[in-house]
Amino acid sequence: xxxxxxxxxxxxxxxxxxxxxxxxxxxxxxxxxxxxxxxxxxxxxxxxxxxxxxxxxxxxxxxxxxxxxxxxxxxxxxxxxxxxxxxxxxxxxxxxxxxxxxxxxxxxxxxxxxxxxxxxxxxxxxxxxxxxxxxxxxxxxxxxxxxxxxxxxxxxxxxxxxxxxxxxxxxxxxxxxxxxxxxxxxxxxxxxxxxxxxxxxxxxxxxxxxxxxxxxxxxxxxxxxxxxxxxxxxxxxxxxxxxxxxxxxxxxxxxxxxxxxxxxxxxxxxxxxxxxxxxxxxxxxxxxxxxxxxxxxxxxxxxxxxxxxxxxxxxxxxxxxxxxxxxx
Amino acid sequence: xxxxxxxxxxxxxxxxxxxxxxxxxxxxxxxxxxxxxxxxxxxxxxxxxxxxxxxxxxxxxxxxxxxxxxxxxxxxxxxxxxxxxxxxxxxxxxxxxxxxxxxxxxxxxxxxxxxxxxxxxxxxxxxxxxxxxxxxxxxxxxxxxxxxxxxxxxxxxxxxxxxxxxxxxxxxxxxxxxxxxxxxxxxxxxxxxxxxxxxxxxxxxxxxxxxxxxxxxxxxxxxxxxxxxxxxxxxxxxxxxxxxxxxxxxxxxxxxxxxxxxxxxxxxxxxxxxxxxxxxxxxxxxxxxxxxxxxxxxxxxxxxxxxxxxxxxxxxxxxxxxxxxxxx
Numbered sequence: 001x002x003x004x005x006x007x008x009x010x011x012x013x014x015x016x017x018x019x020x021x022x023x024x025x026x027x028x029x030x031x032x033x034x035x036x037x038x039x040x041x042x043x044x045x046x047x048x049x050x051x052x053x054x055x056x057x058x059x060x061x062x063x064x065x066x067x068x069x070x071x072x073x074x075x076x077x078x079x080x081x082x083x084x085x086x087x088x089x090x091x092x093x094x095x096x097x098x099x100x101x102x103x104x105x106x107x108x109x110x111x112x113x114x115x116x117x118x119x120x121x122x123x124x125x126x127x128x129x130x131x132x133x134x135x136x137x138x139x140x141x142x143x144x145x146x147x148x149x150x151x152x153x154x155x156x157x158x159x160x161x162x163x164x165x166x167x168x169x170x171x172x173x174x175x176x177x178x179x180x181x182x183x184x185x186x187x188x189x190x191x192x193x194x195x196x197x198x199x200x201x202x203x204x205x206x207x208x209x210x211x212x213x214x215x216x217x218x219x220x221x222x223x224x225x226x227x228x229x230x231x232x233x234x235x236x237x238x239x240x241x242x243x244x245x246x247x248x249x250x251x252x253x254x255x256x257x258x259x260x261x262x263x264x265x266x267x268x269x270x271x272x273x274x275x276x277x278x279x280x281x282x283x284x285x286x287x288x289x290x291x292x293x294x295x296x297x298x299x300x301x302x303x304x305x306x307x308x309x310x311x312x313x314x315x316x317x318x319x320x321x322x323x324x325x326x327x328x
Numbered sequence: 329x330x331x332x333x334x335x336x337x338x339x340x341x342x343x344x345x346x347x348x349x350x351x352x353x354x355x356x357x358x359x360x361x362x363x364x365x366x367x368x369x370x371x372x373x374x375x376x377x378x379x380x381x382x383x384x385x386x387x388x389x390x391x392x393x394x395x396x397x398x399x400x401x402x403x404x405x406x407x408x409x410x411x412x413x414x415x416x417x418x419x420x421x422x423x424x425x426x427x428x429x430x431x432x433x434x435x436x437x438x439x440x441x442x443x444x445x446x447x448x449x450x451x452x453x454x455x456x457x458x459x460x461x462x463x464x465x466x467x468x469x470x471x472x473x474x475x476x477x478x479x480x481x482x483x484x485x486x487x488x489x490x491x492x493x494x495x496x497x498x499x500x501x502x503x504x505x506x507x508x509x510x511x512x513x514x515x516x517x518x519x520x521x522x523x524x525x526x527x528x529x530x531x532x533x534x535x536x537x538x539x540x541x542x543x544x545x546x547x548x549x550x551x552x553x554x555x556x557x558x559x560x561x562x563x564x565x566x567x568x569x570x571x572x573x574x575x576x577x578x579x580x581x582x583x584x585x586x587x588x589x590x591x592x593x594x595x596x597x598x599x600x601x602x603x604x605x606x607x608x609x610x611x612x613x614x615x616x617x618x619x620x621x622x623x624x625x626x627x628x629x630x631x632x633x634x635x636x637x638x639x640x641x642x643x644x645x646x647x648x649x650x651x652x653x654x655x656x
Contacts, residue, residue, distance in 0.1 A: 050436045050437070050440055051436060051439055051440035051443060052436070077415075080411070081409060081411050081429065083408070083409050083411070083428075083430050084412060084429045084432045084433045084436070085433075086430070086433075087405075087429070087430035087431075087432075087433030087434070088433040088436060088437065090433070090458060090459070091433060091434075091437045091454075091455065091458045092458055093433075093437065100411075101409065101411035101412045101415070101429040101432075102411050102412060102414070103415075104412045104415075104429075104432065105412045105413075105414075105415030105416040105418070105419060105421075106415070108378045108379060108380070108412070108416060109378070109416065109419045111379055112378055112379035115379060126419075130418060130419045130420055131418070
């Protein structure tokens with residue numbers, strides 16, 4: 001993609017889940033000056049399959065930024081095959097979590113280096129370098145955190161809930177096992193402190209952005225940050241582009257709308273990018289101190305994703321200027 | 329393959345390396361009465377690649393007996409792909425040890441179950457069952473034993489020597505790291521004690537059969553066994569069908585011939601099956617107390633392999649009868 005419009009020159013931190021965040025980054029990354037974009041990625045949907053450490057959101061971000069990702073599915077590697085998984089099935093192993101053959105290499109590499117004592121942050125940096133990713137990709141934490149979903153049918157790991165059971169069970173509550181012992185991975189707090197803009201990707205607020213905010217130290221870093229926090233809504237007209245965010249909002253007693261996001265992100269949020277179809281919420285959001293930008297936020301193409309990223313960064317910049325005026 | 333000739337009804341134990349042993353078993357296994365064949369497999373060329381426990385000889389035997397093996401290469405799974413290995417190369421990993429995608433499933437399964445506390449013998453039995461292998465396949469030991477090859481270029485693991493360096497370096501000595509702490513895996517000693525015939529497959533005496541014999545307790549069990557030990561020569565006219573056995577014999581000061589096998593297996597050997605082209609050695613072998621059978625031992629087909637297996641079992645039976653007469 002040729003970049004004609006001026007690059008964003010400030011330091012930007014994006015808090016990211018998987019597919020929605022990857023879509024945003026596919027548009028945003030090429031518009032950033034080199035070395036200015038840091039992505040802090042949810043690792044609470046990490047899990048172990050066949051003895052391998054799988055970090056689905058980190059992988060989705062790396063595969064997308066390296067151009068390897070499957071553009072239709074959103075996860076995995078384009079054109080990947082599933083011969084190993086088929087053979088694991090022959091050994092009687094569970095194969096509901098789809099791991100492609102090339103994808104397996106990512107998990108083999110990660111697992112071996114973790115076992116040899118490297119941190120998830122170090123391994124992720126090695127993988128990003130090997131794949132030619134120039135964006136700085138940081139896992140939220142090196143310590144294992146696992147989203148646990150209590151459903152009508154019982155306790156589920158996040159991947160059991162989402163992939164195996166296809167998010168069909170009613171959600172009663174969500175918790176993050178291991179969160180108290182977790183610490184932000186190396187670079188996370190500094191990146192937040194030094195950022196000129198902080199963007200919450202259009203990811204699920206409970207199971208993607210939520211775990212990142214729950215890592216002890218990250219919410220405090222965001223509160224202390226100089227930069228405004230701008231979120232991009234994962235909802236369009238009360239429905240998520242992908243995933244069960246609306247049902248999770250309802251389970252928390254929140255009607256799925258941009259107002260729910262302002263409620264969930266509460267003290268952190270300065271700005272919100274919503275879909276034009278949701279612009280009616282702008283007045284109520286602004287009454288709560290949340291500045292609003294609206295445009296067509298369905299990211300059908302990298303160009304549309306770039307427009308959404310631009311809108312978020314413009315909103316952040318205007319909030320910065322406003323703060324400057326208030327301070328001055 | 330239809331079985332017209334009478335089945336072998338006695339209990340047979342085969343000591344096995346990889347490809348040569350697998351060829352023999354492909355012919356022999358269908359001629360055995362159910363539950364009568366036990367294979368004790370070398371595990372000293374096991375190694376760890378990409379964090380996975382790989383047991384090349386066990387795999388070759390399992391893949392061959394389940395009909396999965398690649399008939400041309402002799403190792404790996406027929407029609408396997410190498411997508412994961414290619415992707416590991418992209419991460420900068422060594423990829424000289426060829427691991428196919430379906431083959432990876434075998435190592436993933438093994439590694440996970442070993443980590444969860446199962447023995448190699450238990451995992452091998454689970455894999456044999458999953459692949460429909462009815463022959464009893466026992467690793468020589470559950471403890472790790474590693475063949476170390478001292479070459480003109482330095483110390484090599486067996487796979488480094490054989491696969492990475494293609495056995496081009498001169499061999500100075502061979503040792504089995506971990507051998508003192510090794511014990512025969514469950515069932516090995518009992519199978520030897522109860523056997524009616526014990527066959528050494530046409531495998532390398534130094535790096536395939538040698539490590540099995542070096543496991544403390546196995547040589548003693550063979551000496552105490554009721555059954556005669558019959559070896560099938562891995563040499564034809566002084567050259568191995570595959571691999572560096574002849575050069576290893578020379579490195580040990582032994583001209584490569586059936587006489588060298590009688591020397592190496594010494595006190596254990598009662599009979600030797602040699603190629604017709606080596607029948608001139610028969611008199612000298614018999615003078616050393618080793619009975620000889622000769623036929624075309626190049627196992628071009630399962631039918632030829634069956635003939636070689638038959639010859640070994642007939643020789644063992646005639647030795648048993650002779651012992652019976654001597655005892656009576």
